[in-house]
Amino acid sequence: MKQTLADTAYEKLLDMIYSLKYQSGDRLVEQQLINELEISRTPVREAIRRLAGDGLVDLSTGTFARIHTFTAKEKQDIGLVRLAIDTTVAPLIVLNASNKDLQDLMSIAADCQRASDRNDIMERIRLDFKFHQVLVELSGNQVFTDIQEQLTKKGRLIQIQHYSENGATFCNLAGHLDILQALNDRNTNACIKAMQDHLRPSYASHGVDSKIWEVAETALRTTDVTPFIQQH
Structure with missing residues (x-):
């Protein structure tokens, strides 16, 4: 199956999280990620939603999310x-x-x-x-x-x-x-x-x-x- 841009964005964001580029409680700002990943808005949004589904990211109102902090x-x-x-x-x-x-x-x-x-x-x-x-x-x-x-x-x-x-x-x-x-x-x-x-x-x-x-x-x-x- 061909990898989509959303898949690419997801994998890159996952690597960033696991490499501590983004740490517990850090904000993921949509526009910043678009610029950093050089991927358009829709795939980046989908990647963030997938990370939220994994329990690694907390979605917030507006255009940012936060890295989840485990209790x-x-x-x-x-x-x-x-x-x-x-x-x-x-x-x-x-x-x-x-x-x-x-x-x-x-x-x-x-x-x-x-x-x-x-x-x-x-x-x-x-x-x-x-x-x-x-x-x-x-x-x-x-x-x-x-x-x-x-x-x-x-x-x-x-x-x-x-x-x-x-x-x-x-x-x-x-x-x-x-x-x-x-x-x-x-x-x-x-x-x-x-x-x-x-x-x-x-x-x-x-x-x-x-x-x-x-x-x-x-x-x-x-x-x-x-x-x-x-x-x-």
């Missing part, structure tokens, strides 16, 4: 949904992922580690979220994949904003290897535990209530969908 409650909600998705799809990934799929996932994890080693924080964040996006794609469930894509856009911006405000951002990269080991062993329970252990400290660093997280983990552990999946 503690929003971060908690996003973290808990990510936890639910990653752990729920674990049995599907164990059943559906080929050895080649897992090798490709290992390559992403290795690239993520290399980005961290050279202190390329933005690339490390991008690859960390790519790892989890591909992970869910391997489940073969398109609904989960679509939801994860939306969470990835928000989660990536949360991490970037946290880095901008605090000068650091936490990611348990060793957790990628634990997840991959469990998948290679085709061990669903170990995979679920590895995913929980991987996600927990990252969202704790953003202030997610540990008690709520613990309750969610307990509920997910007691909801084993593996027998149902194996029967179908």
Whole structure:
């Protein structure tokens, strides 16, 4: 499918947001963007509406919008949904992922580690979220994949904003290897535990209530969908 001017404007604006050219609370002024992107008004407006639909931009009256600032409650909600998705799809990934799929996932994890080693924080964040996006794609469930894509856009911006405000951002990269080991062993329970252990400290660093997280983990552990999946 041919890329439209609105697609081009959207991708360029997304890159600007993720590179911190525009930061939390900054105004996106329509005419300024038209001049900067060298794209006409209608595609720029459509791109801004798409970003608002992604939850990355807040629309205002007039001809400007603002980069969204995530509240503690929003971060908690996003973290808990990510936890639910990653752990729920674990049995599907164990059943559906080929050895080649897992090798490709290992390559992403290795690239993520290399980005961290050279202190390329933005690339490390991008690859960390790519790892989890591909992970869910391997489940073969398109609904989960679509939801994860939306969470990835928000989660990536949360991490970037946290880095901008605090000068650091936490990611348990060793957790990628634990997840991959469990998948290679085709061990669903170990995979679920590895995913929980991987996600927990990252969202704790953003202030997610540990008690709520613990309750969610307990509920997910007691909801084993593996027998149902194996029967179908």
